[in-house]
Amino acid sequence: MASQSAQEGVGDPAPSPKQPGKTPRYVSKYRSLVKHEAKKNKSQWKTMGPAKVAVPSPSDYLLKHSKEPKLAPRKKEQDEKKLRPSTLPLRTYHPVIRISKDFVNKNAVAVITGEPKKPRPFCVDTRQGDKYLLEPSGLVPKYIKKKSYGVTPTYVTRRNEEIKREREEYEASILEELKKKAMKCLSDEEKTNILKALKKNWEALNNAFQRLPVLTDTRYKRMHKEELELKLRQLEHDIEAIEKHKDVYIANV
Known part of the structure; x- marks a missing residue:
């Protein structure tokens, strides 16, 4: 019997160690409050757009010049005031009646007695006869007819006076220094x-x-x-x- 019990003890597997139980997961007591505040101010259509969008009808299509600014319509009273003259003529006013003239004879006399038209001076600069007006070309010496031709400009005289005054001051300072060091x-x-x-x-x-x-x-x-x-x-x-x-x-x- 003792040998039988010894054999039974040798053949049995060793008992497995007892595993400790898992600790419960931490859950904050403010979890429900945070979920409620997160859902409170959240709108479902803010990121994806409105759920339903009004589709324009085919009759409301975009017309030409429809988005340009338009002026307000004028009032009839303003238009009437502008059309009416400010002062009406008096009853004693008689319009001047123009007497018809013989323009043909007048033009003929003006042509006969008038001086012939002088040709405008041109400047030809190529062999093929390309020409241009001489007066605006800059070749006419108009500058000699100016009143200020040959007169020294005011800015030149003013600059010369300043240079002369500076030279005199410099010479006076040098003489003073020489007198001091004499x-x-x-x-x-x-x-x-x-x-x-x-x-x-x-x-x-x-x-x-x-x-x-x-x-x-x-x-x-x-x-x-x-x-x-x-x-x-x-x-x-x-x-x-x-x-x-x-x-x-x-x-x-």
Whole structure:
């Protein structure tokens, strides 16, 4: 019996695991309200056109000039006022009776006594005789008969005056600049004052030069000595130039 029960246990399939149940789908509580609002303002014919369209009858076909604007009909009173004259002639008015004339004799006398008609001048420009009127062609020198022929135009005179005025202003400005930059002659008093100042500077530099050490073993000492020598040489040159010349001019910088 035990062997039989063991055989039965070995041959039976294993029990399948229990599957969990599906969760219910989420449904919004406002679903019915949204559907109602969507259908509320929706018209079925807005996108596809009206359901029924009035078909025009065959008798109402489009006539020629039917869509052109038409004027309003005139009133009879206005037409009558326009047809009637504004003022009627008086009773004392007598129309002038024209006397018939002999136009044949008159025309004959006018032709006999009149001057012959002069031919119009033409210009022929081709061998075949192609011609055109000479007067409107531009070949007739009509311009010499004008009143303004040979007279300088007003715009030319005005432009020349403007150019002349601008040139005078430019020359005046240049002269003023030259006067500002002109050389100035020194007076005797200024000359003596400048000489005194230059000699005073030379004495101060010479004293500083005399106090220099005899041994110039460093670069700074050599540079300082060369600088003092250069300044002394320049002062000596200026003093000599002022004392040598009687008149000294300086530029206005």
